[in-house]
Amino acid sequence: MGAAMNNSETLEVGIAGSADFSRRVAAIINTAKLNARPHPALLADAWSMILTDRPHIVIFEVGIQHSDRTQSLLRKLLSQIRERYQNEIYVAVALNAPEKFAYGGDLLFENSVDLTPSGFVDTFIAIPPGGLPDIPSISEQIANVISLFRIEHSRRNEGKPALPPLGSPGWIQSLADPISRELWMRWMPRYASYTNENPIIIGETGTGKTSLSYALHHLSGRPGEFVTITPRDFSSSELVQAELFGAVSGAYTGAVDKWGLVKKAEKGTLFIDELQSIDKDLQGKLITFIENKSYRRVGSAESVEADVRFVFASNRTLYDMMKSDVLRDDFAYRLERVQLEVLPLKRRRLDISAGLAYGLAKLQRQRPQALPVYGVNSTAYRMLFSHSWPGNLRQLENNVAKLCEHADMHGTQTIDGNIVAKVFQSRLSGDTLTITDVVASAAERLSKHSLTNRVSSVQDSVEKFVEFVRVSALEATGGDVEKAAEMLEDDEKVLKIMSVSILAKKELGLKE
Known part of the structure; x- marks a missing residue:
């Protein structure tokens, strides 16, 4: 793992989790032409795989079957990796079930008592709610992780220190969205080296x-x-x-x-x-x-x-x-x-997933007397994911505390849609997205698309704009086709077909 790497060299990627997860991720890597070789394994066999195959990256699953016993095994494994390999192996944790997000966040901390960082995790990969066509898929997130690790590996071979793991002093607490990874792994290290510049x-x-x-x-x-x-x-x-x-x-x-x-x-x-x-x-x-x-x-x-x-x-x-x-x-x-732009949370929505994981685990340490909350159900996840979050991560973390308090009072360890609605009085705090917001978002997308793709005609641009309006409406309604159609006064069947078509193309790795 100490040799120099370029884009023509094969990257070894370990995968550890359930048999289904390991098989699916291996298939993604094999079909996406990432010049990477997958090494799938069950979590119980992961250490043997690491010793034998010496992966550059290991992707660990936190899935629906994750339990306290699984967590204990995973924490021990991550501790062994850091003790033996330090930061040589890049660790990605896949948040594959919103009901178990707190387990992913727990891996960021050294113990269950305080907020001392563990140094175990380098990045998260997060499964988004279904029906949101413009959110990066698991396939796209994995490709992004592999691409950026190549840059990081080159930095290390130039004698520069490894980027810190999540939660380290002077580093971000959690991240999952490719936009954030690009900022923190590609641009920030470059601009940090411009020591004669004032960013x-x-x-x-x-x-x-x-x-x-x-x-x-x-x-x-x-x-x-x-x-x-x-x-x-x-x-x-x-x-x-x-x-x-x-x-x-x-x-x-x-x-x-x-x-x-x-x-x-x-x-x-x-x-x-x-x-x-x-x-x-x-x-x-x-x-x-x-x-x-x-x-x-x-x-x-x-x-x-x-x-x-x-x-x-x-x-x-x-x-x-x-x-x-x-x-x-x-x-x-x-x-x-020398400018760095930190986009709002509504434009890097997968960081909502990582923020939920971090916030839930942090709160368990701050309120040990309360009933631990492990995650959110699919309805609550969709509601939280589709909100505009005007206060960004700070607002998200504060609202996680409110949600957990109500879950504790209800005697449940999973936040559901009723709790979200009750806490926010049937709507999330902050302004809900309107048709004006949707059209503005679509216009911004069209502008970026036009700058990076050949525009053949005005009619093509109009059709693309309509598509972006529909995508933005689906995001604003958390993938609810009926609500999106009502907002746009559009055909529900057309929206459904478009959503399914875009999602299918994304999973196949096809571009528009």
Whole structure:
């Protein structure tokens, strides 16, 4: 496993789970032309398979038959893998049954008492609710994992450290969606290495911008501290500048002699959140610092040199901030070359599955006195999966706590649709998707499709737009064909045929 790898070399992929799961995943790998060789095994035989076949990746199943006994065996196996091979073997856990999601989340923690990370799992693969044609299938997720592992393996062979497992300090807690894997495994390590650049992270509230900024610092190799500041927490720009650069006594009313966060972040990273809250005067000082690597404390004429890398974040795009005259054009142009966008949860829905697994397992440790909840039934899963989640992962985790509390009061270990409806008073908190949202989503999809595919005629584009509207409606209704047809005032039979057709093509690995 230490030899260099390129796309022409065969990748060894271990598969451990039920006989049906192992057989299906092996068939996916064999038919998808991934240049990978599957090694299926029952969980009880997995260690022997690993010792014999030396896989680069192992995919473990957490399925409907998973039990405390199975979990104990799996935890022991993962511990053996890390003890013997450290991070050489890339571990993917397939969340194959929403009723047992908590078992998958449990693997992220070292013990059942606290939140100490285990370091066992590198990524999740998640089965989506049925009837959602635009959600990546298990086949597509496996192909994505294999493709990105090749990049990761090349990084390691260049002498770079392995990417941390889920839950590690400075790393993401859970992920399953290919969009997130692309961000964390392809783009983030690349941008972390650009240590002379000052990246900006764009994303809605609750999407994980702070975690991503820390990961940029962690992988950069810079030996100094990771320091953070949110300018809106201060009552004036003068106080923000003093906090950043320091001040001399008497520089302003109440000023005392002190050094700022720039000094503290020497040879490290200074993360400035909510960039839009910085006024233009301070933006100018930051430009000067970035260009000259020197600054002055407030009230001082003496220049001080510093080696600090900035990472900025905002919930608004650079274009939006420029258009509304919040951000100086020259500042925006310096930042636009290295941008990372963290998409909202509604655009990377498989992370909902991973977030549920993490949230359920975390809550068991925070509320050990409560009845443990192991997962959600298919109805509840569909309801949670199709919601827009305006508060993103933060909102999801908070709502998992509410759902588990009601499940405990009902004496059940599985959250059902009635509990979801009761907790959210017949609707999930936040705005439900409307026909306007559906059309807007379809328009965005059409735009991306047109940029990456040849457009033969206006009529073809119109037909594609109608298809995207129908797909978006199915997502908004959790795959409920009847509700989607009612929302669009469309033919239910046409929607059903289209949904089945797209899903069949995805399973066969065909492209539109």
